[in-house]
Amino acid sequence: MTDTLHGDAVRALRDWTVQDAGQDGLRRDYLGHLAERPDGLRRACLPAHITASAVVVDPAADRVLLTLHPKVGRWLQMGGHCEPGDDTLAAAALREATEESGIAGLTLVGDGGRPQVVRLDRHEVHCAGRDNPAGVHLDVQYVAIAPPGAEELISEESLDLRWFPYDELPELTDGSVRRLVALARDLTG
Known part of the structure; x- marks a missing residue:
């Protein structure tokens, strides 16, 4: 991990304008x-x-792409750990979204050409396996727009990968993902 990534993470969070007290606390x-x-x-x-x-959306078709996560057993946005080659949080989110969706040409929603954080979510995970103590992901979330006619390609990191209409999210979608999808719809609609 580079000092560049750490500095970018601090900048991205510090510069993010938050209207919600809970999100500002996070x-x-x-x-x-x-x-x-x-x-x-x-x-x-x-x-x-x-x-x-990053949650991947296709605003023209009013739909969102979700992955059925093998460890969590729920439909989630694309995402994961930062890697040594990531210089920014936005680059990490875009890399994860591209790898997990199989879609080239995704673009992150931003302000003035700079990708913007849209939401934060803190959740417990078992990165090291179920037999080890749980850790916490401090997730920084973005919105990625799929190019017209984009076709997904499932990766080995997913049990399933599907487009869903915004108003017809699957039952195994938690409140955090539902809030992120609603925000993405508002930002890109």
């Missing part, structure tokens, strides 16, 4: 984590580390 918690932990974006940073994700 933003402050994430910034505190990064201030205390130079390794705060590494998977090995325990008990918590920053991750990046």
